[in-house]
Amino acid sequence: MRVFHILPGSVSESTNLPMVLPAKGYVWIACGRREFELEQGAVQSTLQVLSGMTLVDLHISDLLNNQLPSHYDYTSQYDILVFRRLTTGHSETDLAHPGAVLTQTLKRGGPPVLRRIDTSPVGFAVFDRVLLTVHPAGCQVLDHYATRLMTATTAASRAAGIALPPSPADLMLRIVNQMVDGYLDLRRELTRQLDHWQGELLSPRARFSNWGSLLDARISLHHLDEICEDQRSAIQDWIEALNTWEPNEHNGGQRGLELLKVRSRDVLEHIERVVHHVRRLEQNAETAVQMHFSAQSNRTNDIMRTLTALTAIFLPLNLIAGIFGMNFEFIPLTHLKSGFWWAMGSMALTAAVLGVVFWRKRYLARTAR
Numbered sequence: 001m002r003v004f005h006i007l008p009g010s011v012s013e014s015t016n017l018p019m020v021l022p023a024k025g026y027v028w029i030a031c032g033r034r035e036f037e038l039e040q041g042a043v044q045s046t047l048q049v050l051s052g053m054t055l056v057d058l059h060i061s062d063l064l065n066n067q068l069p070s071h072y073d074y075t076s077q078y079d080i081l082v083f084r085r086l087t088t089g090h091s092e093t094d095l096a097h098p099g100a101v102l103t104q105t106l107k108r109g110g111p112p113v114l115r116r117i118d119t120s121p122v123g124f125a126v127f128d129r130v131l132l133t134v135h136p137a138g139c140q141v142l143d144h145y146a147t148r149l150m151t152a153t154t155a156a157s158r159a160a161g162i163a164l165p166p167s168p169a170d171l172m173l174r175i176v177n178q179m180v181d182g183y184l185d186l187r188r189e190l191t192r193q194l195d196h197w198q199g200e201l202l203s204p205r206a207r208f209s210n211w212g213s214l215l216d217a218r219i220s221l222h223h224l225d226e227i228c229e230d231q232r233s234a235i236q237d238w239i240e241a242l243n244t245w246e247p248n249e250h251n252g253g254q255r256g257l258e259l260l261k262v263r264s265r266d267v268l269e270h271i272e273r274v275v276h277h278v279r280r281l282e283q284n285a286e287t288a289v290q291m292h293f294s295a296q297s298n299r300t301n302d303i304m305r306t307l308t309a310l311t312a313i314f315l316p317l318n319l320i321a322g323i324f325g326m327n328f329e330f331i332p333l334t335h336l337k338s339g340f341w342w343a344m345g346s347m348a349l350t351a352a353v354l355g356v357v358f359w360r361k362r363y364l365a366r367t368a369r
Contacts (some may be wrong), residue, residue, distance in 0.1 A: 018050065065082075066121065085230060222282060
């Protein structure tokens, strides 16, 4: 469990739950899901002391549910946002060892980049001056943003215009935005993998055999599409609730509230970019499969056309050979010394004439690749 005291211009971290709010600023309590499950009594007591209210049982169940889709809910005292992340890494924890990451990973088909995308949910409970976040174990989002938060107070960060989040809601939106951007960092590798498969599918000389992986990739992309839709719906619900807020000292007044709305719309725009990219990849995969089978059908038609033309050329030759193979006593040319050569010449001439005719009609022409 990590506890951050975020004051105007400074940040401090501790591992103990606070029992009093700072005169200014707010508190960020970040813990793992199993850790929150084991120590929810202490966390609830802290929330009661700091904000005068505890989480309701249904919201605790939401924060502990590892399969819950992204969604938004609220009470008169706090807001709940569950947001499924799209980032690298799969990890599970043991109930007896909260916070300890097991080495066993979840198995998933498809390209390697899809197997590395973790869609575990991260829960946020936003109070006026307290932010409670519940993460999966080994959450890189927590570690990365905690490091960024601690370095935001340096002189170089101030010179670069990096400011501390002024409220728990702003901090939540920044973490969510980082989670969405985590997928945007993976899209180049995912696009490269699917482009490679498209090249194999459309290559006339390659024999594509990764149908199982391609099917797993399409299923994974469809699953990502559903996750992104849930994310967009949750953020839209949050924006609608944000429009009902009244400016106060906890959200930074009118300017702070407007900044929250701007940041929320920015997060929504990033999610829509992810949705657009996932759908485009899914559509490209389906189009490549359709083009593959169309190309295979065209190649099959070319082969059958050539075989049919060759069969048509040899049909007259078989007819001539069959005529001279009949068991009649008197057949023209059978008793002539030049009869064999007349028969062979007529067969060669017939084959040549039919070959030229079929070539001019492009029955024997090679299809351009």
